[in-house]
Amino acid sequence: MQRTLSKATTSILLIVAADQAPAALYAVDPGPYNPDIGSFAAWYQDTHGRTLDLCLSKTVSSRVAGAPGAPSYMCSLLPEPGVYDDTQALVFPTNFPPEAFWFTADAAIADAASGIDLSYGAAIEAAFAVEEPAEGDQISFARIRIRVDVPAIGTYTVTHPYGVEVFEVTAAEFGADGGRAINMTRDIGIGAPKTYDGALGGDIGPFLRSVNGPYIEVNPETSATERFIGDPNINEPVTGSPFNTNYVRIQGPAGIDLRTNLFAISGKLSDVQRPTPVIVQRSTYSRGTGEAGSSAQQDVFVMAPPPPGTARYDDAAGAAVAMTEANATGNWYGQSTGNPSTPASVTIHADNSIAIPENTPTAVSAPLVDLVRIQRAEYSLNSGQLTVVASSSDETNPPTLTATASSGASIGSLTGDGATRTLVTGVTPTPPATVTVTSGSGGSDTEEVVILP
Template identity: 85%
Template sequence: MQRKLSKATTLLFAVTAGQASAALFEVDPGPYDPAIGSFAAWYQDTHGRTLDLCLSKNVSSRVAGAPGAPSYMCSLLPEPGVFDDAEPLVFPTNFPPEAFWFTADAAIADAASGIDLTFGAAIEAAFAVEEPAEGDQISFARIRIRVDVPTIGTYTVTHPYGVEVFDVTAAEFGADGGRAINMTRDIGIGAPKTYNGALGGDIGPFLRSVNGPYAEVNPATGQLDRFIGDPNLDEPVTGSPFDTNYVRIQGPGGIDLRTNLFAISGKLSEVVRPTPVIVQRATYSRSSGEAGLSTQQDVFAMAPPPPATAQYLDSAAATVPMTEANATGNWYGQSSANATPPATVEVSADNSVAIPNSTPTTLSAPLVDVVSIQRAEYSLNSGQLTLVASSSDETEPPALTATASSGAAIGTLGGDGATKTLVTGISPTPPAKVTVTSASGGSDTEEVVLLP
């Protein structure tokens, strides 16, 4: 996952209600409690951890606070005249203008190279007009990277939720390189009290301390609350969907620095939630050769990593165990059963060992073939589009049909085998992309190559 940023100083705001496969899984659908500002009570990630909006005043038993500055386990930010943390929380008259379901902060400071980097990731609760007000509640997923650099050039920052590439020009470098890289990407800001936009952000699963969870006494209730980290400590973490549980910066002159230490905040919820499961792919293939019929069913799913377990029932109702390699929550299983479309598989996952109140989940998913477009070319001279595509079902090849990126029908590919062809005239302009869809459910989309 890599992004190229043409300018080093960037401020991005995006609105989306979609769900990224490596991001969060679900959000409290409401109704929303006025006692917590009518914000969503919780967000759940694909590893099964559910975090409450962190507003409690638990303090760390590992790091002592200072007078007037308690070592809170939540990222509570006092603001004079708006939120006095020494007084009871009351919305909207004494409420933080910013609160968090999750935060992860890291830093790299290296005098020898001249690099001074700060990284922040958060799921944040805020207000459209900044100060607390009913009807202005918003939430978003934030990635923030700020770096002082020693020289112009290209810098690559790898972090738990992706890779960012910055081109620092002379104009952006300034006199001393101070904050030449300044990126904030907030995703999910939508209509007030609409909290599902953050599900499509960059954050998720939640990073968590390898030493946690931590239990601390809630001074308001006397009960023990549990936290995925202590924001007063810098600790190694786990949870990156890409197995990059660190921040690394590479740049001109051989700069290559990293840290695996993060300050993490997040209060584990007591709400009972099912084990999250996302079926990423369920496909079959079959072919005939000298050795006879060869068949397989491949299933990929996102679910909590071990000690959670995952399996699926193939189209023959046989149980197939799934495996996970690197604690990212990406599971895979394969069956040799012969599938006759239409067919389905049932994927099941259980995370109750890691999270005792988590309930098992079973999802049904269609089993489809794999469609591959080998050729998608358009001749500007002749106005003809040429498509060549194939299905993974070589024994009973399904029909393949093509559509343009606009959704307009192009035609049916012809041929007796699994590989089929279509040559047709299209005018006055070529499609930017084409999608070939199989009668057995599979599809592939490719950009059209333009020829003279």
């Protein structure tokens, strides 16, 4: 990874795909921070349960021989003259790398026939606000970097493990920067020094890992056994993408369509014990009476480590419900046909100890709420009337539905018979940008208000 702390920069238009989901890092070391490792967070954990230490080990690869002055380190250590000498003991701040990493993933596509030369990098990085090691300047961030020399103007789409980027290269921009028409660096999480939770909101996660790992090596300084999710000295297929896109692909004008599934990966597995990650995405119920009679169901969606990890939940009545996971992305779903007595909750149980012995079993409770849907949210400029139509998934015992504006101001209650309710009211002097409908049973939905003449 090239040393820079610049924000996302590019000479072309960058569009992030609308369906790109948030990344899946789960937790970061809350401190206190060890001065022996520069007072950085010791570890980050992803939603697949893997916890990676700040990789400062001088352990070398048993698969790739190093060269004089260039050991084949399993960590992405970057010596810098006058700042960090890797032949000497690590001492903060007098002999410490100006940048270090919890995780890196690098890939490249070079195709002379098409004129594409692409480099891709993803990382969770430790660095310093003033670049060189100094106490009180420690920062971390999640980085995605894409740089491409392209052969012509036009639209280029880059699909990578953590999302999709679309670049529009125009005639004015083509050829700038020595042919590098696409030059994007997106760093997320840089905040106040020695605050490390910002990277949790970045693009990275879960951690990509080699399909051939984990690799076990012996640290030459301590003789301790260490485990790594990949070897940065070799290029290998990986797994772990939250979108199941374990590759980098570029598509562009004149039928350009190239990809690679080979990455150089670094990351040192931690020995710290951590709970099995669980993130509840949705826990809702519905019930009604149809031609076939009364029916009810409880639907639960969670993010948790994929198999061999396991997940199940206890429904509102305490009955155990199996959950299934389809494609190793860590998205689980389960359904119960129990009819809940509201208010109610469910308890999700996840266990990833088979894959990662340091993960302890987790039980997480979540409220069971109805599913609210706004069918109509319209404002008439002529009449000054706001119309909101919404429904609850509880058709048997319809709860109250209340509307609020984007400002948080109350608009009023929806009325009507059955689970679908309506609110028509005057709103002045301007319409709300969005409206939120909240149910007495806990569910809610938010929609942008359509503006009519």
